[in-house]
Amino acid sequence: MTTPNELRLLPWSGPGDKPCYLSTEDPDGYMSRLADSIEAIQLDTASELLEEASEALDNQGTSLDDMRCLAKELTGALRDILRVATSRGHIPA
Template identity: 85%
Template sequence: MTAPNELRLLPWSGPGDKPCYLSTDDPGGYMSRLADNIEAVQLGTASDLLDAASEALDNQGTSLDDMRCLVKELTGALRDVLRVATSRGHLRATCDPRESAN
């Protein structure tokens, strides 16, 4: 997860949508476990939304309002998944994948 003495990006935001960090060497501590559980819920929600999106795309009768609602929910889930990936160190701060696409 995180190296000793490294701050962990938590899966929620603080006031003003600013990132929250945890400083601890105890991966089994209360806040670490809480963050792990919230991340698991966020990833599960993203998976469920992905399934719902696939079904909506296959259904010709899906209304525009339903699609807009789904896109809004997917946007939030994607934001959560990116935060989890960043927290777990799967993204390098110096690498923006959008730059390599140009």
């Protein structure tokens, strides 16, 4: 987690896919709570996609187009989760 007066990496990108940061002076402020909420949604989405991927891999009838779509969604979810982990200090920035 971030400490007071440390910038928090937000779970969304700015223009040009540049990282966005928030001052953590008020961890209960609107933007901090919004970031927490979005991170929770991203984690839930990744969990759901992981389950969907396991089912698709077990299903011999899954089409190549469906697998490509799933791989694209998994790539986006992994990108989001890495950002969350970085924000929480689990991966060096």
